[in-house]
Amino acid sequence: xxxxxxxxxxxxxxxxxxxxxxxVRLWQRALCRQxxxxxxxxxxxxxxxxxVGGPVDAVKQYVKQTREHPAFRDLDVKWSDGSAEDFPRLxxxxxxxxxxxxxxxxxxxxxxxxxxxxxxxxxxxxxxxVAERADTxxxxxxxxxxxxxxxxxxxxxxxxxxxxxxxxxLLAAVDxxxxxxxxHSPVVSYCxxxxxxxxxxxxxxxxxxxEVYQIDGGIVRYGEAFGDxxxxxxxxxxxxxxxxxxxxxDAETIGRCHGCQAPTSDLRNCVDPACTTLTVRCADCxxxxxxxxxxxxxxxxx
Numbered sequence: 001x002x003x004x005x006x007x008x009x010x011x012x013x014x015x016x017x018x019x020x021x022x023x024v025r026l027w028q029r030a031l032c033r034q035x036x037x038x039x040x041x042x043x044x045x046x047x048x049x050x051x052v053g054g055p056v057d058a059v060k061q062y063v064k065q066t067r068e069h070p071a072f073r074d075l076d077v078k079w080s081d082g083s084a085e086d087f088p089r090l091x092x093x094x095x096x097x098x099x100x101x102x103x104x105x106x107x108x109x110x111x112x113x114x115x116x117x118x119x120x121x122x123x124x125x126x127x128x129x130v131a132e133r134a135d136t137x138x139x140x141x142x143x144x145x146x147x148x149x150x151x152x153x154x155x156x157x158x159x160x161x162x163x164x165x166x167x168x169x170l171l172a173a174v175d176x177x178x179x180x181x182x183x184h185s186p187v188v189s190y191c192x193x194x195x196x197x198x199x200x201x202x203x204x205x206x207x208x209x210x211e212v213y214q215i216d217g218g219i220v221r222y223g224e225a226f227g228d229x230x231x232x233x234x235x236x237x238x239x240x241x242x243x244x245x246x247x248x249x250d251a252e253t254i255g256r257c258h259g260c261q262a263p264t265s266d267l268r269n270c271v272d273p274a275c276t277t278l279t280v281r282c283a284d285c286x287x288x289x290x291x292x293x294x295x296x297x298x299x300x301x302x
Contacts, residue, residue, distance in 0.1 A: 007083030008056045009039075009240070010063060011220060013049040013098065013195040015113040016071035021045055021094045024069070029092040035062050038087040040239070046098040046109045048072060049195050051239065054084040071111075078193055078220040086240040099199050102168045106206065107199055118189060118201030118212030123225035126188060126215055130231065133186060141182055145170065145191035145200045146237070152280050153244055153255035153265040154219075154234030156190060165277070165295070167196060174203050186211040192236065194218035223247035235265040243267045243278070258293075259285035272296040 018024055021043045028041050032052060037059065039052035048071075052062060067075050097104045108115040121129065130140045142156035147169075151161040160182065162173040173179055187209060189197040197214040204212045215222055219236055226232065227248040234254040235244045244265050253263045257280060264282040269275040270293040277295040285291070292300070 006056045007054060007081075007085075008059050009051060009053040009080045009082035009086065010059050010077050011051045011080065011193045012063075012075055012077040013047065013193065013198075014072050014075045015047040015098065015109050015198060016111060017109055018043065018045055018047060018071060024048065025092050025094050028066070029090070031062060031065055032090050032092065035059075036084065037062055038084040038090045040087065041092045042095050042098060043092070044095050044098045046104070046107065046114075048075075049098045051087075053082050053086050053240070076194075076217065078217060078224075080220070080238075080245065082240065082242060086242055088241070099196050100167050101171045101199050101203070103171055103203070107202060114198045114202050116202045116205055117198055118187075118205065118214045120216040121188065121213050122216055123222040123230070126213075126222065127226075127230060129186065129188070129213070138185055141185045141187050142231075143179070143182065143187050143189045143200075143204075145189045145196045149267065149278050149280065150192075150237040153267065154232065154236050155254075156188075157231045157233060159190075167199075170196075170200060171203065174200075174207055179204075180207075183207075183209050186213065188213045188215065190215045190222075191218050192238070193220050228252070237267060237278075255280045257282040257285055259288070259291070269293070270296055 025043045035058040037052045037054040041050035063077055066072050133140050142159035144151045144155055144159050144161045147164050148161055164170045189201050191197045194217050201212050201214045222232055228250045233252050235246045235251055237244050244267055253265055255265045257264050262282045266282060267278040268281045268286050270291055271289055272292055275296050277293050279293045
């Protein structure tokens, strides 16, 4: 297969102060269109966060040119199999936050990134820390920084999964004290590529959590290092047409169908054409064309 026919998806983020996010948005949109890439890119005064797909040479050129911007010189990129076809279109938007926690005033960003985050740990160091603390009175606790549906099909061993449909719900969980029982434990927060944990770990430290870590590069980087032989179990939910991916063919299926409880990692929207809430649902139950998910049902009866 020639390089021109090989496709890849690049997942990346960079927290850095941007004085003119709109100018960056226009540049990024023009660059992606020139290279024939699709995906989703968010630009904010806090930096850039995106996922783009297309021919591997075009994606590499995109990464090279994006890194030429002074604020994005240290852009960290994770690569995965996929293509432009995994995204319905190109979306490049300016938003007040890089991750929609709803608290831009509580997050400080400088040229090094988010100020006051948890300590970044390599995947290898995560495993070492878990082993070192296993037989102590303060074992490591994994804290899922994603939504509950993502966690249903894949999560770290023994992870605490807050009740959260959105990142705003994660902020509410921190502020409400629902996670305060973990304040004196070594907490390793994790999310898909690491961007949500930059904010979550800073919020935890603001709340007074004593020992906060995050996995450098998120689940993606951990999976690159250990596949399915480490502390990760299941499949990884992703935000394109693939919906989920696995690190190896040995991946466990830990998800359970919302309808019949059969093992599955399938994520689906319900019959409501406006549905944006994914639910774990197997192929057999998905044939019920009258089924609506709990979120859509609640909205229709409100």
